[in-house]
Amino acid sequence: MVKRTLERVLEGETVNPPPIWLMRQAGRYLAEYRALREKAGGFLNLCYNPDFATEVTLQPIRRYGFDAAILFSDILVIPDALKCGVRFEKGEGPRLDPINADDIARLEARYAANTLDPVIEAVRRIRASLPEETSLLGFCGAPWTVATYMIAGKGTSDQAPARLFAYRHRKEFLQLLDLIADLSADYLIRQLEAGADAVQIFDSWAGVLTEDDFADFAAKPVARIVEKVRMAVPGAKIIAFAKGAGANLSTYRQVTDANAIGLDWTVPLSVAKTLQKEGPVQGNLDPLAMVVGGKMMEDRATAIVEALSDGPMIFNLGHGITPDVDPENVAALVKRVRGEK
Numbered sequence: 001m002v003k004r005t006l007e008r009v010l011e012g013e014t015v016n017p018p019p020i021w022l023m024r025q026a027g028r029y030l031a032e033y034r035a036l037r038e039k040a041g042g043f044l045n046l047c048y049n050p051d052f053a054t055e056v057t058l059q060p061i062r063r064y065g066f067d068a069a070i071l072f073s074d075i076l077v078i079p080d081a082l083k084c085g086v087r088f089e090k091g092e093g094p095r096l097d098p099i100n101a102d103d104i105a106r107l108e109a110r111y112a113a114n115t116l117d118p119v120i121e122a123v124r125r126i127r128a129s130l131p132e133e134t135s136l137l138g139f140c141g142a143p144w145t146v147a148t149y150m151i152a153g154k155g156t157s158d159q160a161p162a163r164l165f166a167y168r169h170r171k172e173f174l175q176l177l178d179l180i181a182d183l184s185a186d187y188l189i190r191q192l193e194a195g196a197d198a199v200q201i202f203d204s205w206a207g208v209l210t211e212d213d214f215a216d217f218a219a220k221p222v223a224r225i226v227e228k229v230r231m232a233v234p235g236a237k238i239i240a241f242a243k244g245a246g247a248n249l250s251t252y253r254q255v256t257d258a259n260a261i262g263l264d265w266t267v268p269l270s271v272a273k274t275l276q277k278e279g280p281v282q283g284n285l286d287p288l289a290m291v292v293g294g295k296m297m298e299d300r301a302t303a304i305v306e307a308l309s310d311g312p313m314i315f316n317l318g319h320g321i322t323p324d325v326d327p328e329n330v331a332a333l334v335k336r337v338r339g340e341k
Contacts, residue, residue: 006068006135007197009280009312010237010259017338018305018313019067021137022330023241024320025060026072029327032059043088044080047073053122058129063327064334068135068198069126071191073119075141075202078183079150081112098153098161101169104176109183113190120190127195135198138191142203142242143180143221150176159208166217174216181221185228188236192229198237200262201225204319207244207264214248219255226257239282243319253278265318269307280312285333287317293329298336305337 005019027033033056040046047053056072076094080086085097099107127136144162152161166173188199206218222240229236241262242252253261253275263272263283275281285304289297305315315337321330335341 004067004133004135004197006137006314007237009314010198010239012279012312014310014312016309018309018315019135020315020334020337021066021068021070021135022060022317022321023070025064025066025070025330026056027321028323029321029325029330030059030063031327043074044086047077048118050118050122050125053119054125054129057122057126060330061130061134064330066134066334068137069130070137070200071119071123071126071139071196073122073139075139075146075204076149077116077119078112078141078146078180078187081115081183082107082109082150082179084150093155094149096149096153099150099176101165101172104172104179107176107179109179112183113186116187116190119187120194123191123194123196136196137239138188138196138199140184140187140199140201140225142201142206142218142240143177143184143225144209144217145203145205146180146184147173147176147217148205159205163208163213166213177217177221178224181224182228185225185232188225188229188238189232192233192236198239198259199229200239200241201258203240203242203245205244206242206248207246209248211248214242214245215255218242218245219248219252222256222258230257239314241282249275260312260314262316263318267318269304273307273311276308276311276313280314281308282314282316284316284318287319287322287325290317290321290325290329290333293326293332297329297333301333301336 040052053072057069061069076086148159148162151165238258239260240256240258243264260280260282265284265286289300
């Protein structure tokens with residue numbers, strides 16, 4: 001069995017140059033992605049069509065030769081599988097049918113696998129199509145972040161609807177988090193069994209939580225996922241990314257038992273180096289540096305690599321690549337990280 005560069009790092013090995021992949025590396029900054037999305041006729045059509053999802057996942061690998069591909073899908077396929085009326089409206093982002101406390105007891109996961117079958121088929125096809133040396137990452141959204149969309153019916157700036165709901169209906173909210181965690185664990189298990197080499201759990205809204213709520217709503221549900229995944233797939237490699245977690249990162253790895261923790265761009269490199277003493281870290285170039293490109297982008301990328309090169313690290317952005325990035329900037333970044341001329 002091939003031990004690819006990314007898996008070596010996730011096992012704690014220091015690799016130079018570090019493996020590189022970028023969150024949202026398949027997406028709107030690429031002309032070929034935009035063309036295929038237009039052909040698909042809708043975002044969810046891309047996610048649920050194995051041919052389209054495979055092609056979109058492979059596009060940035062062909063262009064840049066990243067060390068890892070990440071399955072093209074969306075964190076909201078979980079609430080979609082729970083029949084929460086997920087749709088993507090042009091110019092407005094995702095919309096769902098908001099749920100209330102009474103709705104939570106009525107959510108059923110028993111038919112969810114059928115909805116997610118096409119995604120698992122895409123994983124099989126992607127792994128079969130990737131170069132042997134390229135890792136395949138699966139993923140899911142963390143229960144807290146997924147729940148915020150299910151409560152509000154959309155993304156909000158500070159997730160006030162979900163926070164208020166959690167304060168007023170704590171018992172029901174914890175039940176919701178457990179349901180999402182269990183369904184997400186099953187989903188990740190299926191991805192790993194279909195050929196994913198590792199998985200990442202995205203908690204994009206972890207930064208709005210208090211210390212106590214972070215422990216209960218962010219860290220513990222992710223730990224539940226990790227435990228269930230590893231029971232089914234011993235030794236499964238898992239990256240946990242809690243955007244905006246700040247000081248809560250000091251205990252996040254211990255609570256979740258993730259192999260690596262993703263760092264957003266606000267995490268100082270001195271803190272990243274301290275976190276790295278306990279295991280692999282991933283990150284953390286500011287996505288806006290990719291928009292500017294040139295010397296500024298390259299210098300900041302170099303600073304990250306140099307600061308963390310004596311420990312296990314995966315180079316990435318501190319969040320997803322934005323649609324206004326010049327594809328040539330991505331090529332330049334890959335070269336800089338790899339020390340190529």
